[in-house]
Amino acid sequence: MSTDHPRSPTPPPAGPLPIRRLHESLINRIAAGEIIHRPASALKELIENSLDAGATFIRVTVKDGGMKLLQIQDNGCGIRKADLPLLAERFTTSKLTTFSDLSRIRTYGFRGEALASISHVAHLSVxxxxxxxxxxxxxxxxxxxxxxxxxxxxxxxxxxxxxDGTTITIENMFYNTPTRLSALRSSSEEYSRILDVMTRYAVHNPNVSFSCKKSGVSGQDLSTPSNSDVRQTIRLLYGHAIYKDLLHAKASSSSSDRDNSTDDDDPESWSSEAYFTNANYQAKKTTFLLFINHRLVESSRIKRALESVYSAILPKGMSPFMYLSLDIDPQAVDVNVHPTKREVHFLNEEAIIENVTDAVQQELAGQTQSRVFQYQTLLTGGLAGDSTQSTKSRKGKEKEETKDPDEDEEEASADDEDLRRGTQEIKKTLSQHKVRTSQHDRTLDSMFPVLNPDKANEVVNSQDQPAKADIAESFCDLTSIQELRQECLKGKHHQLTEILEKHTFVGVVDLNQSLSLIQHSTKLYLVNHGALAEELFYQLALRQFGEYGRMRLEPPPSIRTLVKLAIDVEDTSKSRYSKEEIVEHIVSILMKRREMLADLFSLRISDSGELESLPLLLGGYTPNLDKLPMFLMRLGPQVNWNIEKACFNTLFHELAYFYSPTRMQFSNSSNDVDATQDKSDRWQIQHVLFKTMRKNFVAPKSLLDSDVVQIASLPDLYRVFERC
Structure with a gap:
């Protein structure tokens, strides 16, 4: 019989143990653990090195959350060949010579530890x-x-x-430290951390183009243009909801100087610039971006101080979005207090925080006097939610239900069956469920004077035209096209597709912002017809691949002239090529690929470089030819010509963007021309685009993010007025 005993502790040594010098490799691995915690921390160090090198674009490729592959490419100044042997040694840097240099440092990677640490825990190539x-x-x-x-x-x-520039590739991170590798989260979470780091640096560096994608995937999960500004970058990365509620404030050490300039001779001089949301924006978690001397850092004191400003104007539990950039004299900042430079210490911290919070509070106070209250709108989920209400709701015992817009097709079918059974039991249709769906009902456009009386009858008669017939799918045995068509079908959102199939067009709300109103059942929806049209034309281009009609151009324009028109309005000051060289490069690409473009896309370019025809994606619809120069210009850099599937996919997207009804304003256009174009655009949107969507459109789920929003429901409005 055996008895299990708990494991006994290690007996104390009989005497003092000898002190030994650690092996150099063990020392370096311990030091590497202080710098490189996860793939995102390694990426942060590499981004800072790229920015120090003067890069204007930074491209990142990731595999398995950065644990299998993390590659960063830039177009900076590069590294001299003579310096490559010292590149990954500890404490080797080009930015420090003496200890006193620390008091004037404005660069990022000044201690020479990042690449050295990476080389000890991963396979590194440069x-x-x-x-x-x-x-x-x-x-x-x-x-x-x-x-x-x-x-x-x-x-x-x-x-x-x-x-020109540097490409750093990190493979098999933490392959020799299994404990650290096992402590990491899932690859998806590590990838989200990488995107978060890139997003923050992209906001602070709007003049640098950032992009990030997964290895083996053509699409990019993050992409920003160069030569942008902070507001537009925030809109691109954080969404329109934050952008529309952004406020801006500046503060500095001199009350009379609000131009974000400092006195280099004054060690206590500082300036700040902040972008933050007003009282209308509310989130469950604070988003706080803090940069001190252009270095991404954290400061719980600054964060708490700014959050306290919002405590009086936001509901309990709600938080704002804040981005703050502090520029402090380097002599007043200690940047060497944290291994990863995540924290810094600086003089007069309390006074600076107080001035910044005062500036934010003053700006918020001026905005909250006329606060705008918004109500939450339902997306296209609850098709039968309020139609199944029992008659008990008339007695004040309503039970409101909101359906999840992401529910699967089986659940939606079950709800539809319940709806059919419920409507059979109701002998009389209640007033709040009566819907007018006639195509002859008045629209918004009919309530305004006709801009062109000569074509008034034509517009009226066109309302009686039936929806366009199904557009046949071309036969194609290319695997890439078949995969793209399958991906399109897999992304179908059944309820949104049903709404667009059975909708009643109400009217165009705003042509410049591409907004229109449609009705389905008892609900009214505000839709972005520009986004819907772009997705429609992408699907039409994919559906008719290889069998497009032709839209001839008479006389055929020169593609060189068109590309030059587009390049002339672009800012190419940051490019190492002249505008003439860029034009020549794009034209050479189009001429080299013109046979493929003519055979597969009906885009014919003559031997002399004249554009003879364009693909006709939809009969009866004429795209805005003012966008033709931009379309040809984008075919050069935006199309991936080297991979078949990616080439076709990007070409379809460029065609869709060209065909979408995006407005282009010209200051020298007359009112008559504007009125005629306005009338033509409205007619095409109503009688061509939306009618085509009823038969030939597979609505993707992505349109629910911000392009299709329910703004009214008849039963809900009926209950409101019933209580008045």
Missing amino acids: MTKTKSDTAAWKAHYADGALTPPKSGLSPDPKPCAGN
Whole structure:
């Protein structure tokens, strides 16, 4: 018989243990753990190095949340070949010489630990090229030193083909520290952390183009243009809901200077710039972006101080969005207090925080005097939610239900069956459920004077035209096209598709903002007809691949002239190429691919470079030809010509963007021309686009994010007026 005893503790040593010097490799791995906690922390260090190198675009590729692959490419100044042997050694940097330099440091990676730490916990390779080099150089590193890419080869950097700048590739992160690897979260969560880091740096650096995508996937999960501004970048990355409620405030050490300028001779000088939401925006969690001297840091004191400003104007539990950039004299900042430079200390912290919060509070006070209250709108989920109300609701015992717009098709079918059974039991239709669905009902446009009386009868008669017939799908045995068509069908949202199939067009609300009203059943929806049309034309281009009609251009314009018109209005000051070189490059791409464009897309370009025809995606619809120069210009850089599926997919998207009814304003256009164009656009939207959507549109779920919003429900309005 055996008895289990708990594990006994280690007996104390008989005497003092000897002190030993740790092995150099163990020291470096311990130090690496202080710098590189996860793939996102490694990416932060690499982004800072790219920004220090003067990069104007930063491209990141990720696999398995950065644990299998994390690659960052930039177009910065590059690294000299002579410096490559020292690149991954600890405490090697080009930004510090003496200790006193720390008091004047304004760059990011000044301690020379990032690449060294990465080389101790992952497989690191660097490909770099300076402007003066004739070729790029590629080197591999392990444990801080150069290592051969394969056994038997020399560890020296090898020449290779490459562009100006640096590409750093990290593979198999934490392969030699399994404990750290097992402590990481799932790959999706690690990827979201990477996107969060890139989003924050993209907001603070709107003049730099950032992009991030998963390895093996053509689409990008994050993409920002260069030469933008903070507001537009916030709108692109955080959404329109935050953008429309943004406020702006500045504060500085001098009350008379609000231009964000500081006195370099005054060690206590500082300035700040903040973007924050007003009282109309409410979120469950605070989003706080803090940059001090352009370094992403954290400060619980600054965050709490700003949150206290909102405590009086936001409901309990609600939080704002805040972005704050502080520019403080480097002599007053200690940047060397945290291994990852996540925190900094600076002089006069309390006074600076007080001034910043006062500026934010003053701006908020001026906005909250006329606060706008908004109610939550239902999306296209509850098709039968209020139709199944019993007659007991008339006696004040209503039970309101909101259906999930993401419910599956089986649940929606069951609800529809319940609705059919319920309506059979109701002998008399209640007033709040009576719906007018005749196509002859008055629309918004009919309530205004006709702009062109000569075509009034034509417009009236066109209302009697039936919806366009189904557009046949072309036969294509290309695997890439078949996969794109399957992806389109898999993304179908059944309830939204049903709404667009059976809708009643109410009218165009705003052409400039692409807003229209449609009715389905007892609900009224505000839709972005520009987004719906772009998705429609993408599907029409995919459906008719290889069998497009032709829209001839007489006389055919020169593609060089059209591309030059588009390039002339673009800001190319940051590009290393002149405008003439960019035009020549785009034209050469189009001329090289013109046979494929003519055969598969009916986009014919003559030998002399004249555009003879465009693909006709929808009969009776004429795209805005003012967008033709931009369309041709975008075919150069926006289309992935090297991969078949990605090439077709990006071409379809560019065609859809060209065909979508986006308005372009010209200051020299007359009122008569504007009125005629306005009438033509409204007619095409109502009688061509929306009628085509009834038969030939598979509505994707993505349109529910912000492009289709329910703004009214007849039963809900009836209950409101019944209580009055």
